[in-house]
Amino acid sequence: MKFRLLLLPAAALAALLSSCGTDSHYVDATDTTVAVKNKDRMSSSDWVVITQDAGNALLASPLFQEYLEAYAMDADAAIKEAEAAGEKITTREKLTARKPLLMLSTIQNNTSEHIDSKLLTERLREILFNSGKVRFTTYAAGAGQSIDAATAQARQLKKDPNIKKRTALQKGTVHAYDLSLAGVIIKQTAKEGRSNEMSYTFSLTLTDNSTGEGVWTYTKEIKRQHTQAALSW
Amino acid sequence: MNRKLLLAPAAGLLLCCFGCQDTVNTIENEPQEPVSSIRDVRVVTDKFLRDRLIIRSVKMATAASGNPVAEVAVTNARTGVFSQAWSGITGENPYPVAYKFVWMDEAGMAVETNLSVWRTVQIKPGETVFFKSVAPNNRCRDFLLNLKEQE
Numbered sequence: 156m157k158f159r160l161l162l163l164p165a166a167a168l169a170a171l172l173s174s175c176g177t178d179s180h181y182v183d184a185t186d187t188t189v190a191v192k193n194k195d196r197m198s199s200s201d202w203v204v205i206t207q208d209a210g211n212a213l214l215a216s217p218l219f220q221e222y223l224e225a226y227a228m229d230a231d232a233a234i235k236e237a238e239a240a241g242e243k244i245t246t247r248e249k250l251t252a253r254k255p256l257l258m259l260s261t262i263q264n265n266t267s268e269h270i271d272s273k274l275l276t277e278r279l280r281e282i283l284f285n286s287g288k289v290r291f292t293t294y295a296a297g298a299g300q301s302i303d304a305a306t307a308q309a310r311q312l313k314k315d316p317n318i319k320k321r322t323a324l325q326k327g328t329v330h331a332y333d334l335s336l337a338g339v340i341i342k343q344t345a346k347e348g349r350s351n352e353m354s355y356t357f358s359l360t361l362t363d364n365s366t367g368e369g370v371w372t373y374t375k376e377i378k379r380q381h382t383q384a385a386l387s388w
Numbered sequence: 389m390n391r392k393l394l395l396a397p398a399a400g401l402l403l404c405c406f407g408c409q410d411t412v413n414t415i416e417n418e419p420q421e422p423v424s425s426i427r428d429v430r431v432v433t434d435k436f437l438r439d440r441l442i443i444r445s446v447k448m449a450t451a452a453s454g455n456p457v458a459e460v461a462v463t464n465a466r467t468g469v470f471s472q473a474w475s476g477i478t479g480e481n482p483y484p485v486a487y488k489f490v491w492m493d494e495a496g497m498a499v500e501t502n503l504s505v506w507r508t509v510q511i512k513p514g515e516t517v518f519f520k521s522v523a524p525n526n527r528c529r530d531f532l533l534n535l536k537e538q539e
Contacts, residue, residue, distance in 0.1 A: 183506070185502075185504065185505040185506065186505070186506040187505060187506055187507055187508065188486040188506045188507070188508045188538055189506075203502075203505050204505075204507065206502050206503075207502065207503050207505050207507070210501075210502060210503050210522075211503060211520070211521060211522045214451070214453055214455050214503075214522040214523075214524070215451040215452070215453060215455065215457060215522045216452075216453065217451075217452035217453070219453070220451075220452045220453040220454075221452075223453075278502045281501075281502060282501060282502055282503060282524065285501065285524060285525065286455065286524055286525045286526075287525055287526070288453070
């Protein structure tokens, strides 16, 4: 009997302790429907949404496709010309020359928030690269984007006595980029009573750097509303 | 006399309900071609969603870029006095619906990309919306659209 009496508070204590525990679990980062959203600043799901919208627009753009087809024709002609002039074209170059080389340029942050635009640019670059439409460079990039210093450092190894001379990379072999992805992010807010509205406008452009002309442009506004509860602190 | 007294507020309530209806009417040209461009297979696990969200057409085409494009047109059928009153009470007017496209390659295997995400849309009663997705590459052959009511 006494044993049973002891069991009851023990069970209650166990239940209490388990309810006090914190829970941390993985969630699907691509599920914007359950994502926790900041009421006054950019959230992870906002980047997911704008990436999907811009990615869809980019992959379906007929004008961008026109540019890609013209680029491929020009590349074929340039390779023939170079070979006729006696220049040695590597197999790697022949395989990739028909696709333009993309550089991630600057995304201007016209908001008061600290925004890391790589959350958009790197995802868009991945979509474009995996679609087989472009190559990309990590040698050059705009402000705020990532550069891989290894390409430049690899040329310095030529001076290293431990490096086999034949494997050392030569100067003058890095490719210049053809396309650049740039843009601007603008934030607008509105407030009426307990209702708050926040919107981010993303304006993106792809520029053909040989002519300075845009080959794709996209503007999208993401808007979220938040109503403060009557009794909140 | 008593019956007349009861009828008056009942009629008022009915009028009020009809007056509260806020639905979307649509007009379009009569389709000259088949409404859907593909034969689809549907797996229904939520019969409420099936009845509330009418799938009007399922289309697949090839974009200028060579990538397949899918478009599914749906209409919020939660119209009428009682349906709208209920969706109003449950906070589902406009109707929140979540969707996600998944693209398959030649082997019928899912291609996971940043383009495959769950999104929410709010659909007004009677409104028709178009869920659209571009395949991540031109090797994709099929797609699958997941739909669910957003709580």
